[in-house]
Amino acid sequence: MAGHQRPDGDAIGGCLAVYSILRRLKKDVFLCNFDTVPSFLKFLPNSSKLKNIKKTDRKFDVAIILECSELSRLGNIINPKKQSKITVNIDHHANVRKWADINWTDSSSSSVSEMIFYLFRFLELPLTKEEATSLYVGIVTDTHNFTQTNTNSQSHIIASELLRNGVEPPVIEKNVYGTKSLNALRLLGVSLANIKIDSTGKIAYIQITNKNFCKTKTTPEDTEDIINYAGMVPGVLVWLLFRETEKKNFIKVSFRSVKDIDVHKIAGTFGGGGHRNAAGCTVKGTMPEVIDIVLSVVEKELKK
Numbered sequence: 001m002a003g004h005q006r007p008d009g010d011a012i013g014g015c016l017a018v019y020s021i022l023r024r025l026k027k028d029v030f031l032c033n034f035d036t037v038p039s040f041l042k043f044l045p046n047s048s049k050l051k052n053i054k055k056t057d058r059k060f061d062v063a064i065i066l067e068c069s070e071l072s073r074l075g076n077i078i079n080p081k082k083q084s085k086i087t088v089n090i091d092h093h094a095n096v097r098k099w100a101d102i103n104w105t106d107s108s109s110s111s112v113s114e115m116i117f118y119l120f121r122f123l124e125l126p127l128t129k130e131e132a133t134s135l136y137v138g139i140v141t142d143t144h145n146f147t148q149t150n151t152n153s154q155s156h157i158i159a160s161e162l163l164r165n166g167v168e169p170p171v172i173e174k175n176v177y178g179t180k181s182l183n184a185l186r187l188l189g190v191s192l193a194n195i196k197i198d199s200t201g202k203i204a205y206i207q208i209t210n211k212n213f214c215k216t217k218t219t220p221e222d223t224e225d226i227i228n229y230a231g232m233v234p235g236v237l238v239w240l241l242f243r244e245t246e247k248k249n250f251i252k253v254s255f256r257s258v259k260d261i262d263v264h265k266i267a268g269t270f271g272g273g274g275h276r277n278a279a280g281c282t283v284k285g286t287m288p289e290v291i292d293i294v295l296s297v298v299e300k301e302l303k304k
């Protein structure tokens, strides 16, 4: 049982809910991820059950993998096809590949947590407060508080059902959105002080160097929502975050855009990808070089 590298609220919430189902069915479950549970999700019940591993050679009866259109997204911790008798792929993304024995995919679902809610229904398992909380966190984070285009009326109906099963929205808000370490707040301050707008006023970007991380004693995990601030500037259509990586002269670029502009395509020209309005890639070069080349491609796209 595993989700993708650098897991988000939906990957963790969904995994913990499936973990709970399997435990209730008296199955022996090995829940793992290439990365650790992000600190804002550690309050979730059972989050400590997730094992942080770089590789396992164990053999399994079934491998259940959440939200991995490509198996490489697992970080190669396991080769499910070789190490398990049956593979199950559960995903809600549009570009999902049907690589497993059983592919349960639904691109009309806001999140994989929403899909797993129906698994509880199907199994006629009444939700515990802990399970409802995990699913709610998955839906809330993937829809960004029911505000993104993947939000649908089903998401609200399911959320209502989850509240009926004990979810406490203020507890979730405080943990997921309302908590930031002092160091992370300082990194945010440095980043916002250096926000830049291009000459057209349509592109805003933030850059974070390894020096910034060092001075504020932070890590890339602390950059989580910083990009969103760049999109708040009126008139901005595409906003980006450039950050140095541990690897010298490799810059990680994150893209966000308004509805009509496809940044998935732009990131694709640099070997990356994602969704239409949220994408990313890694580009070789120094910070100024990468900013130059990426901005020129975005500007060209905006002129079309």
Ligand SMILES: [Mn+2]
Residues within 6 Å of the ligand: 010, 011, 067, 092, 110, 111, 112, 142
């Ligand atoms: Mn998701």
